[in-house]
Amino acid sequence: MAKRIREKAAKNNAERDRRPQATAKYLRISPTKVRIVLDLIRGQSYFDAVAILKSTPKSASELIIKVLESAGANAENNLNMSKEDLYVAECFANEGQTLKRYWYRSHGSADMLMKRTSHITVILDEKKSEEVAPKKVEKPAKAEKSEKVEKAENSKKTAQTQEGGK
Numbered sequence: 099m100a101k102r103i104r105e106k107a108a109k110n111n112a113e114r115d116r117r118p119q120a121t122a123k124y125l126r127i128s129p130t131k132v133r134i135v136l137d138l139i140r141g142q143s144y145f146d147a148v149a150i151l152k153s154t155p156k157s158a159s160e161l162i163i164k165v166l167e168s169a170g171a172n173a174e175n176n177l178n179m180s181k182e183d184l185y186v187a188e189c190f191a192n193e194g195q196t197l198k199r200y201w202y203r204s205h206g207s208a209d210m211l212m213k214r215t216s217h218i219t220v221i222l223d224e225k226k227s228e229e230v231a232p233k234k235v236e237k238p239a240k241a242e243k244s245e246k247v248e249k250a251e252n253s254k255k256t257a258q259t260q261e262g263g264k
Contacts, residue, residue: 117187118173119221122165124194129216132158132191136218144170144184144222162189162218169220179224187223191216 125132135158139147147166151159166186173179194215201209 113223116177117221117223118169118177118179118184119219120165120169120172121217121219122161122168123217124215125161125218126213126215127158127161128214129191129193131156132162132216132218135159135162136189136191139166139186140189142186143225144181144186147186162220165218165220169222173222183224184222185225186220188221189219191218193217 135151135154135156138150138154139162142150144166148163151163151166170181170184173184174181194217196215197213199211199213201211203209
């Protein structure tokens with residue numbers, strides 16, 4: 099569920115010019131096949147994402163590697179960023195133009211073949227000092243017993259001591 103949509107949109111618009119990105123359009127592969135691979139690299143550092151894609155046996159991984167390396171080259175050449183500090187902030191695959199072809203069948207009928215295309219976009223961003231070393235959150239100790247439970251236990255103890263004292 100998306101939260102703080104307006105705040106995130108305003109932040110993204112402010113940072114839009116400073117984030118390196120690359121787009122490949124009209125690639126002859128279905129967007130659903132591409133999204134499976136994109137989910138693997140979202141949020142990963144640049145070099146980890148490249149390593150994951152090189153070891154993934156999907157046909158979309160080769161196309162995504164080209165787009166990712168193009169975005170890395172854009173970061174180095176245009177924005178003077180180092181590849182070591184980059185991570186995959188956003189990546190998505192949108193539907194492109196669908197090529198419709200006919201497959202002729204028996205008895206004069208035909209089926210429609212949908213040859214789908216996709217547009218792949220990869221947006222990189224620099225790691226901030228907070229993102230490099232996240233703070234460890236300590237787990238709280240066991241929660242203290244509520245007052246009602248403590249009162250009930252105390253009343254039981256007093257009842258037992260009074261019975262034992264008689």
